[in-house]
Amino acid sequence: FFLKTQIFLKSKGYFCDMDVLTKEQRRKNMQAIKSKNTEIELILGKALWARGHRYRKNNDKIFGKPDFTIRKFKIAIFCDGDFFHGKDWVTSKERIKSNVDFWHKKIESNIERDKVVSATLRKEGWTVIRFWGSDIKKNLNDCLMKVDRAIMEAKSVKYSSLKRHFNLDPRKLDGGEGLAYLTHYLQNKENTTGAIFEEEAEQYLLELGLAEDSEFQYELPIKYDVPFPPPLQPKFKFIDLFAGIGGFRLAFQNLGGKCVFTSEWNKFSKKTYEANFGEVPFGDITKIDEDIIPDHDVLLAGFPCQPFSIAGVSKKKSLGKEHGFKDETQGTLFFDIVRILDKKRPKAFLLENVKNLVSHDKGKTFKVIKGALEELGYSIHYKVLDGKHFVPQHRERIFIAGFDKAIYNGEEEFGFPELPDPSCIVEEILEQRVDPKYTLSDKLWNYLQNYAKKHKEKGNGFGFGLVDFEGITRTISARYYKDGSEILIPQEGKNPRKLTPRECARLQGYPESFVIPVSDTQAYRQFGNSVVMPLVRAIGNKLTEVILNERNSTKCN
Ligand SMILES: C[S@@+](CC[C@H](N)C(=O)[O-])C[C@H]1O[C@@H](n2cnc3c(N)ncnc32)[C@H](O)[C@@H]1O
Structure with a gap:
């Protein structure tokens, strides 16, 4: 086999040790391999064709003579044989036992050439895709998906160019919810969630006079040219309440989550949020109907701490009515979290607040919060954690994680993370x-x-x-x-x-x-x-281990 530096001579029909060949024979064989070893190209070429992609093979007018080029979308595809192009070179080079110098030099120069070709083509505006031969053979479907994605991207319109049409200027950010509907729709239009925002988004486009404009291509796939674009293949969905500038979103997006709804009422925070995530948050949470919130797996909220008034409770008592913890939260922002949890039933949530939430109002505030969450049927875990384990800042905050008992039966294997020793200065x-x-x-x-x-x-x-x-x-x-x-x-x-x-x-x-x-x-x-983002990510990592692990739940699919 190749790795033992043997070579299959098609003309003779048997394997032969490369070392026994003369230089001239080796050169001829290498040429033959280069031009005839097209099995992987054949496999990929047929599959691309069957998928409806039309390409040109080995176009020598294009630098590096790519195996396939799809000119319309400026995509160049190379099929790299594992051995000759040095797959896993650090380890595979150790497996070459004879004629070592020759092969090392040869393969390393191939690796270098591949790099130069890719870099040059990219500079010329090509999207370069390189597949390993073994991947074409074993994971053909993944390879095809990669090509599909590249075509989609090439067909897509940039978010930044759409934005210019939307009048997305800060003065609009404290106006109506039009921009929130539109940007939420655009981020979700390829999945079922988008339908929730579609009507209002189109209404907003009508107001802008864009709905009928044939030049305006918002229906095309969008390429999010923002620092933190939505993930292409999300593992779970979450919502980001009291979003601020998106510290929670950043952490949970890093963990593979897709944000499907966000709310923040401050127009300057909205501006920062949009510039980084390409989405304008909805405004005042107290005015948001749960029906416009898509289904999600995790609810996230760093909510403001407010005392719970006893007025509503006394009134109920005087009327002889029983009251629950939920009633006690009426009129506060925490109540909005409770009503959304109640209606949407995410698998889990993560809340954050100042450390002294526990002692606030002589302990009453926390008692009501804990009571209300448990009354909803969530099992609760809470802990005060310090950001100094990740950044050079002493910042203690309480984190409250909850899991739906109807799913986990109160038996979820959740623990707050062990934090690394503080080392940042x-x-x-x-x-x-x-x-x-x-x-x-x-x-x-x-x-x-x-x-x-x-x-x-x-x-x-x-x-x-x-x-x-x-x-x-x-x-x-x-x-x-x-x-x-x-x-x-x-x-x-x-x-x-x-x-x-x-x-x-x-x-x-x-x-x-x-x-x-x-x-x-x-x-x-x-x-x-905001929050110490890496600390939230560490907690989120533990939380998502629970929700993504099917063994942890009875009906968690
Ligand atoms: C403690 S901050 C949360 C910051 C966030 N975790 C971050 O990473 O930036 C609370 C946020 O809630 C927002 N807020 C307060 N009341 C609100 C309301 N009724 N509706 C929407 N947002 C609200 C505030 O503007 C503030 O940005």
Whole structure:
């Protein structure tokens, strides 16, 4: 076999050791292999043809003479034999036992040439697809799907070019829900979920005068040229409530989830959300009917903490009616979570709140929350976790996970994750060159120092927080924009400075590709309100292990 550097001589009908051949014979055989070893090309070519794809073979006018080219969509396909193109080269090179130098040199130069060909074609605007021979033989269907996807992409219209037609400007973001319907529809039109948003989306297009416009191609597949596009083959569906700028969405999208609904009422947060995910959130959750929320597997919400009034409860009592925990939540934003859970029955949920939710209102708030969730038939797990295990920030938050008892019978194997030892330090997230505008003015710096001194004299611990470069910061809050006092960066020979918005993003574990399209003030509020994204992902990982593991459930398909 090839790996033993034997070669099958078709003319003779038997295997022959390459070493016994003269240089000339070897050259002839290699040429013969190159031109005749087309079994994999034949298999792929036939299958592509049968699927209706029309191509040209070995077009020598195109650099690298691809095995197949589909010119209309600028797609070039190569069928790479495993041995000659070095499949799994690091390990497979060890298996070559004779004529080692010759083969290593030969195959490594093939690998290099393949790289150059692919890079050159891509530069010329081609989509390059390379298949291994063994994949063509064993996973032909996957290969065909890859070609289909490339064709779909080539046919598709870019989200950024659609956006220009939608009047997607910030002033529209606190108007009606038209943009939310339209962008939700566009992200879901290829699956059944899209139908929920379709009518209102078309209504909005009518208002824009686009519905009848033949030039306007919103019905084509969309290529999401945003930093965090929806996954192509999602493993589960989730909804993102009190979405802010999408810290939960980012984490759960990373885990293979598809967001099918999102709500956030602040227009600046909506702007950041749309710039990163290509979807405008719906507004005030209290006004959203559960019927426009698609079915989903997981509900996510970092909801604001509010006290539960006893007014409604006393009224019920005086009328002699029994009241449940759910009634006690009326009129609060937590009630909106309860009503959505009640109607939509996701398999699981994950809620997040400040650490002292447990002690809020002398423990009553948490008692009502826990009671209401259990009354709905969910089994509850909760824990306070610190973001410092992933980022250089002390940020303790309570996470509440719940699983539908009708599915898991209260026996789900869920545990909050073991967190890695904290190892991140502030220095790692700082920018090298920082605009002087972030340095505190003399007036503000003097004020903060005097304020801290006054409180210290009174025995209070209030004050600014100058960071230790080797340590971690205090918790960044939504009010950081005011004076930045909780996290100040010392500077040599100068007053300390505030973090930049990008540094705040890093402090919450957001990737560099996250776009910050708003003013510094808005960005500070948004990151201060958000979550330590990698911590949410670690919890989400445990949660999705439960919902994606069929053994864990009785009716979880
Ligand atoms: C604690 S923040 C959640 C931030 C989010 N987890 C993130 O990663 O950015 C709560 C969010 O709820 C939003 N909010 C508050 N009341 C709302 C309402 N009635 N409808 C929709 N959103 C609301 C706020 O604007 C805020 O962005």
